[in-house]
Amino acid sequence: MDYKIKHYKRPKQELVKQIVDTAKCLxxxxxxxxxxxxxxxxLLFHDVICIDVRGEVLSFLIFTSWEGAIQITLMGTKLDYRxxxxxxxxxxxLFVYVKKLGFNRVSLLTVD
Ligand SMILES: CC(C)(COP(=O)(O)OP(=O)(O)OC[C@H]1O[C@@H](n2cnc3c(N)ncnc32)[C@H](O)[C@@H]1OP(=O)(O)O)[C@@H](O)C(=O)NCCC(=O)NCCS
Structure with a gap:
């Protein structure tokens, strides 16, 4: 698959809408x-990393920092691409990016 990984800080409304649409199917x-x-x-405060194929977001990961550690606040992949x-x-x-910034902890909370 010919995809691009894109990292956005304070993403624009058009992208936020695409991420919300991706999350909607989940x-x-x-x-x-x-x-x-x-x-x-x-997304007014958090970063998002997306996998994008010809402008369509297939997978996203939203993250921020809290008490010196990276928190993945939400991630999701469209059903057909899981x-x-x-x-x-x-x-x-994410690991490569935040390690360069000096972080050594990443966490993700989910439900069981
Ligand atoms: C979790 C999620 C983002 C993974 O995305 P993906 O593009 O399918 O990821 P990958 O194809 O790289 O799969 C990664 C691994 O996660 C595993 N996985 C996915 N969902 C899982 C779950 N609920 N429990 C355990 N493992 C899971 C896959 O089996 C795979 O493992 P493998 O490499 O050993 O086969 C996707 O399954 C999803 O959207 N899930 C629903 C939303 C969610 O649970 N988000 C996380 C909490 S915010």
Whole structure:
């Protein structure tokens, strides 16, 4: 797959909308419906890394820093593209990026 990894700080509304649309297909099974509104507020402050194919966001990872450690606040891959290694590529990118900045802890909270 010919994809690009793109890193955005304070992403523009058009991209936020795409991320919300991507998250929407994961709502109910994985995310609660309020997550869609939370993304819009979080992205006023958090960074997002996306896998993009010809302008379409297939997978995203939203993160920030809290008490000196990286927190992945949300990540998701469109249903048709899951299990193809996209989420792993985003994690690898994040690790390289934050290690260079001096971080040595990354965490992700999820539900069981
Ligand atoms: C988690 C998620 C982002 C992974 O994205 P992806 O593009 O499918 O990632 P990859 O293809 O790189 O798969 C990574 C690994 O995660 C595993 N995985 C995915 N979901 C999992 C789950 N709920 N529990 C355990 N492992 C899981 C895959 O089996 C794969 O493992 P493998 O490499 O040993 O086969 C995607 O499955 C998703 O959107 N899940 C729903 C939302 C979610 O749970 N987000 C995380 C909390 S915010």
């Amino acid at each position: 709502t109910t099974e994985w995310f609660t419906p309020d997550v869609l509104d939370e993304i819009k507020r979080d 299990g193809k290694g996209l989420g792993s590529k985003l994690i690898e990118y």
